[in-house]
Amino acid sequence: MKWAQVVKLALGLPEVAESTWFGTPSLKVLGKGFVRLKDEDTIVLLVDSVDEQELLMRLEPEVYFITDHYRGWPAVLARLSALRTSGARARLEAAWRVKAPRSLVRARDAPAASPAPTQRRRPVPRSDRERRRPHRPRVRRRRSRWGLRLLPEAVEAEEWMLDAEDLDVPEAGGHRVPA
Numbered sequence: 001m002k003w004a005q006v007v008k009l010a011l012g013l014p015e016v017a018e019s020t021w022f023g024t025p026s027l028k029v030l031g032k033g034f035v036r037l038k039d040e041d042t043i044v045l046l047v048d049s050v051d052e053q054e055l056l057m058r059l060e061p062e063v064y065f066i067t068d069h070y071r072g073w074p075a076v077l078a079r080l081s082a083l084r085t086s087g088a089r090a091r092l093e094a095a096w097r098v099k100a101p102r103s104l105v106r107a108r109d110a111p112a113a114s115p116a117p118t119q120r121r122r123p124v125p126r127s128d129r130e131r132r133r134p135h136r137p138r139v140r141r142r143r144s145r146w147g148l149r150l151l152p153e154a155v156e157a158e159e160w161m162l163d164a165e166d167l168d169v170p171e172a173g174g175h176r177v178p179a
Helices: 003-010 050-059 085-099 102-109 126-132 152-157
Strands: 016-021 024-029 032-039 042-046 075-079
Touching: 003 024, 003 032, 003 085, 016 032, 024 085, 032 085, 042 085, 050 075
Parallel strands: none
Antiparallel strands: 016 024, 024 032, 032 042, 042 075
16 A cells, blocks of 8 residues: 555545645645654554554554554554555544544534424423423522531431530540540
């Protein structure tokens, strides 16, 4: 495979343009680089994580590798001479997904949209809206003097009220001696 073939495959993805990155030819999605030519036979592909990088190198060591410069960074080097079209297409799309905005990825993943209906949706009567989502009264919460949140039921039952003895607080002006 050659760089021209990689470019041809990548230009099939939405919003991809040829550019330069670190002085070498690259492909970018909306200005964000996702693949670049490192040298005549090597390309740099972004991956989702370092784990994916390690998995690719373990599964296809003759194609994917890294140098010390890329260790710990979510990118993998690929030998163009060993890369096949199907593998290149899958890797390019995965790298594109790393850098493409979510809205663009969602638009690509969405099935072909059916034509928009010509009839406008009628507003739902108010009584039906209330039936679908019942109104929940707003609960006023209080805080005790110790900063605990008190629910209305707990305030009425005084379940959260604690005495100083329950908290093991020393007396004012003196120290409590352990028994």
